[in-house]
Amino acid sequence: MRIVIAGGHGQIALRLERLLAARADEVAGIIRKAEQSDDLRAAGAEPVVLDLESASVEEVAERLRGADAAVFAAGAGPGSGVARKNTVDKGAAVLFADAAVRAGVRRFVVVSSMGADPDHQGDEIFDVYLRAKGEADAYVRGLKSLDWTILRPGTLTDDAGTGLVRLEARTGRGSIPRDDVAAVLAELLDTPATSGLVLEVISGSAPVAVAVKAVAGN
Numbered sequence: 001m002r003i004v005i006a007g008g009h010g011q012i013a014l015r016l017e018r019l020l021a022a023r024a025d026e027v028a029g030i031i032r033k034a035e036q037s038d039d040l041r042a043a044g045a046e047p048v049v050l051d052l053e054s055a056s057v058e059e060v061a062e063r064l065r066g067a068d069a070a071v072f073a074a075g076a077g078p079g080s081g082v083a084r085k086n087t088v089d090k091g092a093a094v095l096f097a098d099a100a101v102r103a104g105v106r107r108f109v110v111v112s113s114m115g116a117d118p119d120h121q122g123d124e125i126f127d128v129y130l131r132a133k134g135e136a137d138a139y140v141r142g143l144k145s146l147d148w149t150i151l152r153p154g155t156l157t158d159d160a161g162t163g164l165v166r167l168e169a170r171t172g173r174g175s176i177p178r179d180d181v182a183a184v185l186a187e188l189l190d191t192p193a194t195s196g197l198v199l200e201v202i203s204g205s206a207p208v209a210v211a212v213k214a215v216a217g218n
Contacts, residue, residue: 002026003189004067004105006052006096007074008045009036012111012156015182016071017045023186030063030074052092053084060099069107069189070100082125085132093136101145107195108146109188111181112137114154114173114200137198147195149188153181154202166204167211174202187212 003020005013008029020027021044028046031037037047048063052074064070072093076084093110100108116133140148154174161179184201187208188194193216206214 001068001189002028002066003069003071004048004064005029005045005071005073006092007072007111008040008047009033010073010075011158012178012181012185013071013073014039014043015178016073016185017043019182019186020189021045028063028067030060052095053087055095057095057098057102060095061102064099064103064105067103067105069109070096070105071109071111071185071189072096073111073185075111076129082128085125085128089129090132090136093133094139097140097143097146097148101143106145106147107189107192108140108148109185110137110140110148110150111185112150112152112198114152114171116152141198147192149194149196150198151181151184151188152198152200154200156181162203163208164203164205165201165208165211166206167199167201167215169197169199169215171200171202171204176201176203180208183208184212191216193217 009031017027028048029040030048030050032051034049040047076088113133115130118134118138120130154176157177159177161177
């Protein structure tokens with residue numbers, strides 16, 4: 001498969017790129033800064049320099065044409081303010097989804113956040129973040145031209161992955177290594193029967209492949 005990842009220099013994205021490249025998928029990562037290119041090449045991905053906060057739908061669609069799947073893994077990051085929660089966590093997600101539709105890329109996987117809710121109340125930065133992610137998720141869910149899956153991880157850690165997860169519509173709070181989130185994303189890309197599902201994931205007792213098959217109805 002050819003897979004294009006928005007937010008290609010993110011911590012989960014780099015892990016996912018390594019996994020996909022290792023299984024001989026063709027991977028491209030969209031990045032904002034050219035100096036991040038070497039990190040993507042080291043992960044086995046083709047760097048694509050494009051700012052999703054200023055690019056047009058057509059510019060993004062051009063990078064997506066010919067892809068078999070797209071992954072939105074971009075984020076404004078913990079040090080960003082309210083404005084960038086809306087321009088990246090919401091705006092860039094909407095743009096990337098629209099571009100996928102225009103480019104004819106049906107398979108679309110979103111890295112969201114546990115607690116994402118378009119109706120989330122509050123004015124603190126994390127409140128704005130959860131609302132922005134929820135609004136982006138709602139937008140993607142309304143696009144009939146996409147075979148979307150939305151993944152909402154619990155608290156992310158840099159612990160070594162265990163390969164064991166709990167993946168359900170509702171898991172309750174918990175943590176999960178970024179390694180394991182990347183492994184779940186790779187498996188979701190291979191499992192189109194998960195289209196139309198919003199899933200939460202935390203560490204658990206089921207091997208990743210088993211957990212994904214279970215939610216896919218297999």
